Amino acid sequence: xxxxxxxxxxxxxxxxxxxxxxxxxxxxxxxxxxxxxxxxxxxxxxxxxxxxxxxxxxxxxxxxxxxxxxxxxxxxxxxxxxxxxxxxxxxxxxxxxxxxxxxxxxxxxxxxxxxxxxxxxxxxxxxxxxxxxxxxxxxxxxxxxxxxxxxxxxxxxxxxxxxxxxxxxxxxxxxxx
Numbered sequence: 001x002x003x004x005x006x007x008x009x010x011x012x013x014x015x016x017x018x019x020x021x022x023x024x025x026x027x028x029x030x031x032x033x034x035x036x037x038x039x040x041x042x043x044x045x046x047x048x049x050x051x052x053x054x055x056x057x058x059x060x061x062x063x064x065x066x067x068x069x070x071x072x073x074x075x076x077x078x079x080x081x082x083x084x085x086x087x088x089x090x091x092x093x094x095x096x097x098x099x100x101x102x103x104x105x106x107x108x109x110x111x112x113x114x115x116x117x118x119x120x121x122x123x124x125x126x127x128x129x130x131x132x133x134x135x136x137x138x139x140x141x142x143x144x145x146x147x148x149x150x151x152x153x154x155x156x157x158x159x160x161x162x163x164x165x166x167x168x169x170x171x172x173x174x175x176x177x
Contacts, residue, residue, distance in 0.1 A: 006086075007069070066142055067131070069084070070131065101151045108150070119148075
């Protein structure tokens, strides 16, 4: 590998899901465990940000995914990682062609799901500053501010936001098994 940290963002409020979606079961395992496994082949190490046992968001809780990305960038910089590949805990499957495309340019992110991105660890200070002054706290807004390249996914990315999404993904996995 080449100094890549993987970070699964698991600190959301799961409003649409109705309960902690990181702990929701898919094919006998949690969504968080699926996301960790999907990320692991592409990085040197995987950390969880948010949730009960994850790294705490920076600079404080309540900043959405950018607080999680800031924590991951800080962890990467202080532990010698060059870049961070981020995904949400609600992304149990990563399309291989999309990951390969993201790895070709840093910073870059998935246009359809911007939480999936490759971010140089050196952007941590910029993100912390952005969080303090920017009126818009979206991943897309920050990505634009650092010149990140949006990459279109060649295939649909399974994303679990509701119990219905989870049921549909489970049924689709049964069909392809």
